[in-house]
Amino acid sequence: MTTYSELNHAPFRDRFVIDEPGVAYLDGNSLGRLPKATVAKMEQVVSDEWGRALIGSWNQAWLPISRRIGDKIGSLIGAAPGGTLVCDSTSINLYKVAWALLQHRGRRRTIVTDAVNFPTDLYILDGLRRQLGPDLRLESLDLDQGNHAEVGSILASAINNETALVCLSHVNYKTGYAFSMEQVTEMAHAHGAPILWDLSHGVGAVPIDLGTAKVDAAVGCTYKYLNGGPGAPAFLTVRADWIERLQNPIQGWFGAARPFDFGSVYVPHLGIERFAVGTPPILSLAAVEPGVDLTCEAGMHALRQRGWQLMQYFFTLFDQRLEKLGFKLVTPRNPEAAGSHVSFTHPAAWQITQDLVQHHRVIPDFRGPDIIRFGITPLYTLGREIEQAVAALESSLTHGTYRAYPTQRRGVT
Ligand SMILES: *Cc1c(COP(=O)(O)O)cnc(C)c1O
Secondary structure, three states: OHHHHHHHHOOOOOEOOOOOOOEOOOOOOOOOOOHHHHHHHHHHHHHHHHHOHHHHHHHHHHHHHHHHHHHHHHHHHHOOOEEEEEOOOHHHHHHHHHHHHHHOOOOOOEEEEEEEHHHHHHHHHHHHHOOOOOOEEEEEOOOOOHHHHHHHHHHHHHHOEEEEEEEEEEEOOOOOOEEOOOHHHHHHHOOOOOOEOOOOOOOOHHHHHHHHHHHOOOEEOOOOOOOOOOOEEEEEOOHHHHHOOOOOOOHHHEEEEOHHHOOOOEEEEHHHHHHOOOOOOOHHHHHHHHHOOOHHHOOHHHHHHHHHHHHHHHHHHHHHHHHHOEEEEEEEEOOHHHHHHHHHHHHHHHHHHHHHHHHHHEEEEEEOOOOOEEOOOOOOOOHHHHHHHHHHHHHHHOHHHHHHHOOOOOOOH
16 A cells, blocks of 8 residues: 555655645646756756857757657657657647548558547548548547446447558547557458557556557657646658658658758658658747656656556445535546546536635636646655645535536637
């Protein structure tokens, strides 16, 4: 049994800027906290590299960043060196890589995803289906909460020799359900289909081993558990044997073999750099590295161990104090099948979320129609923040204070 004082010991917490006493920030899976090292790094990049060295910084500092941070992220997810690039947004990377894999579809006709995938993933895949021809179909499986036991059989009956691409999010952003990456990848490969995983809610939260699972390609966010900053550039990673066979649908100069030759004909880079498009946003890119470094320093296995202790603590408090108030847990209790956030449903979830934020200084996320989601970031989340969230939920429900808030939602939470 983990003790309460162990749950409140987060060795990396003081490496973050935390100066809002009394706030329980359980939203690191929407926007991770600011590492102190990032503040210093930005000062250096802006004042020295931009302010003083100006254009010379491209050669001295900036050109290698996308690959260098890519390799560090690659080490967190079991990708081979040279296979990962930080660039663009997750949405754009998903588009580029899915398009590239679909060029190899031959006579295969179906893109398999799930209907509760993150909306941008669904929109991108639906757009690709429309753009790439009338023969393609998008099959969005019903893998909604409540039927996790059947996920294997639902996937098995959907993936076949017609499957052109399987594209799924490793950890579901609402329920926290995590697919078995190895099993699902094997299922796709058994039918000759490539698989593209979106790791946005898994990277930095749970150990991932793309190499062992032989995953074809993956994309993911850096501003969630990796603490890269608002709108930080995302990453994409491609298995070594695919890289030279995949084409970038947007032939920009940064994806070319020799951008600074200024040649008039596009010749793609031989490496993962071929997935770059235009000039990288250096300031945002530079801000990604300190958060990634912290995660590498802490190590994914130690982080997951701590994260799972916090998850279990939350489950225990849920059973003791929240279930009887009408909340229903939707996150699996098995570490093999769960990411690093705890979600439950309540018919008044939106009102309760507002009460938590405005009255109790607890920051979760609302995800419609009825989910409240609490991110557990093992680098800095404390047991007492979970205790504060549970106490706030109890108070809101027993006193009915949530009823004072609008039932209609607006803005971002
Ligand atoms: C957060 C998230 C995204 C975000 O995509 P952006 O292009 O950065 O806006 C995409 N997919 C999943 C699964 C996510 O959780």
